[in-house]
Amino acid sequence: MSTSRGARQPTIKEVASRAGVSPMTVSRTLAGGVNVRPDLQERVMAAVRELGYYRNENARSLRPGQPSGLIGVAITNLANPYYGNFALGVEEVAAEHGRRIILGNTGEDAGRERQLVSDFIGRQVDGLILVPTSGDAEHLQPERLGDVPLVLASRRVPGLDVDTVLLDDVGGAYRGTLSLLDAGHTRIGFLGNRSSVFTGERRYRGYERAMTERGAPIDPSIIARDQQDVDAASRAARAMLDHPEPPTAIFSANNRNTIGALREIGRRLRDGVPGPRPALVSFDDFELSELMPVPVTVIDHDARLLGREAATLLFARLEGTAEAEATTVELPVTIEHP
Known part of the structure; x- marks a missing residue:
């Protein structure tokens, strides 16, 4: 129906x-x-x-056909300051169009995402911006959303043809890994989130491509790809650095993994644990990156711009000025050396 x-x-x-x-x-x-x-x-x-x-949460306050003036924004990790900046970008564009945003957190849980989207539709949002989980897309199909336009940010969803804003994940990870190889490192570990996450898979592909092109060995024992938070990343970094042949450098696929690695490196420095202090490349900037105990090369981009671009695509749909076919925008990234 x-x-x-x-x-x-x-x-x-x-x-x-x-x-x-x-x-x-x-x-x-x-x-x-x-x-x-x-x-x-x-x-x-x-x-x-x-x-x-869908429950109509606004039924008492809205006349039939009256816009709610709300844009639903669903992100995956409210504790990550990156997504705070993303939401600010969305909010800026929404305010320019006389709208407000309502923000929800999915925690990378597909069930929570489905419920959150249901709640947003029940509140008769005018549009949706979603950083999707890796779950199925049934609840995001046009026949389920009706005339509510949807824009995806940071990730695609297989089988869903909607406007999307991405980052140059593969190219950024490739260039970041090359910078470690150019510095003389050949034993490079990888810290990332689960491979089913769109960005995690793309960033691993960039790492793998650089390593393969240079003939550097890819050792599965120093690759960890299932960390969704800082604590898990810290444990993965500890296991990596306790390896009989620890990596001399680590590529980190997002800022939560980077902070986890730095927490473990800092602990080892404080406790006088012997062993190498690996060079780090982080995809995504993070708070106080310039004050870290080891130099960190950052693959940087503007999260607020990502939010603004997603909102711009959404309002083009709402105002009828968008192309008939879905649009994909890929934003560039930069390499910031310490």
Whole structure:
């Protein structure tokens, strides 16, 4: 069933009928599931997905057809200052068009992303900007979003043809790794997030391409690709540096991995742990990078510009000035040496 605002929306009674429960059970499930058995919650949520039902959170305050003036923005890690700057870029463009943003955090969890998108549509947002997780795209298909335009930032989603803003992930990682090779390093470790994450896979490809071109060995025992936060990155760096043949340099695929590596290097310096202090290349700048215990080369880009570009594409859709076909913009990155 279409979820376009111009079409009739499914009702709670229809969801209840599909799930074989009472309308009260549907309401309680959608309100958090208190006092509702798990099997009934599963039946209700299956019916919600099948019917394309969204709660209209603004029904009391909006007249039919009236824009909400809101842009939904979903990011993956609210604790990362990078995404704060990204959201500021979106907000600047939204303000220029007389709109406000509402911000949500998915934590790289596909289920949370689906719920967050559902909540945004229920609040009748005028448009969506999403840094997607690596989950499926069923809830992001046009027939599920109706006439709400969607722009993806930083990552693509397979099977989804929408406006997208990317970074030069492969080229940046390639050039960053080359800078380590040019400095004489051949044993270079890799710290990154899981390979199913779009940017993690692209940045690993850039690292791999540079290593292969120069004939440098790629040793799986000094490659760690499953860290989503600083603590996990610190543990991975410790294992890497405790290796019988530790790397002399590390390529880090994002700033959370870089901070984790620096935390471990700092610990080893404080505790007098013997061994090399590896050179670091970080994809993404990070707070106080110039004050770190070892020099860090940064593959830099402007997160605020990324947000502005995503918002610019969205408002082109909203105002009817965009090309009919989906547009992809790839922003350049720069190499900043210490």
